[in-house]
Amino acid sequence: MKQYELIVGLEVHCQLATRSKLFCACATDGFGEAPNSRICPVCTAQPGVLPVLNAQAVELAYRAALALECRLNARSIFARKNYFYPDLPKAYQISQYDQPFSEHGKLLIRPKGAAPKTVRLTRIHMEEDAGKLLHEMGALKIDGSLVDLNRAGIPLIEIVSEPDIRTSEEAYAYLTSLKEVIQFVGASRCDMEKGEMRCDANVSVRPLGQEKLGTRAEIKNLNSFKNVKDAIDHEFRRQVELVESGGRVVQETRLWNAEKQATVSMRSKEDAHDYRYFPDPDLVPLTAAPERVAALKASMPELPSAMRARFTSELGLSEYDAEVLTGDRALAAFFERAVLEAPKAAKTVANLLATELLARLNAEGKGADAAPFPPAHLGRLAGLVADGTLSSKGAKDVFARMWETGKDPRTLVSDLGLSQVSDDKQVLEWVTQALAANAKAAADLRGGKDAAIGAIVGAVMKLSKGKANPALVNKLIKEAVKA
């Protein structure tokens, strides 16, 4: 049997994080609200209305494009994409066609178990979303369909990749990186459950070594990263089996059925000319003035990949910790401000953040900006661990109180009497007592049974009520048995 290569290009729609729609003042918060509660004459296409472009949407779209290393075109055109469907009241969608606002980007992806790789982006364009057909409302089955236009006119960007993706793992990694970057620059919240990020996959196969691309099928209805991965794997097998049995892949749109774990044919795929694109005469061309682009570039935050590199090389964090911290912009900012307070204890700050803080934030469904204490407090807590004032157990206790009270850790350490005892004389006194009271363990230790140290350390901790500095205790016991 011939070997086949999988070729995938992805088209991802992200909802821009604006408060109002792309061409009218209707709110974008209609998810889960009453149908048609976020509509006006513009987004329902009443006669005589005119669209007005949302400046904030343009700003966010540009930020996404710059973060994805795309070129911003000096001039771009909004075009009408004509098709009839009940969820589209104008019978055309305002989109961009041959002159999109942005082209030629790239995204570094890190597929599981493989080397990092760059996927080229063909283009990013702006467009409005359509409405939604309802076939049921809650438990109520509707006889026929009802139309909800809350989503009609919601601002989207469509990010189109080149067919550079070769495995379903790469597709998964692409979506992960894309979401990370887009969220990081604040262009979209990318909440898939609310339809704020959607993905279509163009999948084809070709015999290994062949240059010409095979006919592709477009797969829709992919509402999770896992679905994208599963659908691509399934579609690869389907196309290879089809070709091997003498059949031919046809250009069509297929729907992913997650229950059946299969794609099913929906319709033959339209070509661009079927949509009768033409420039929308109601909208002037969009221009990206050089000074505006320059200002925007200057305001772009450091991106997660650059930040990860800096955290590992300059602060000595592990890849894993750097990954956790840069997974969310607010968390990364919290970490950076905390480290200012304890520059030499970055690892301890990262540990406290990744374990204690993140566990509690996640449990309460909060972001780092909702932490009940300022970042400096976490930095100070790490500093207290680093200078030996607090044991790691003590740090956990103080952290718990910080979470409840928001108080400064230094105040809490003295309030709770948690300071570690690092005074040599005091600790040596406890060590001497512990050795005398545990003659067998002491003899074993002198005889070379290193494991016996545990019993002596335990006895010292009991005598000191847990306050003896463990590193010092270990050191003094070893010195005492050698003497």
Ligand SMILES: [Zn+2]
């Ligand atoms: Zn409206």
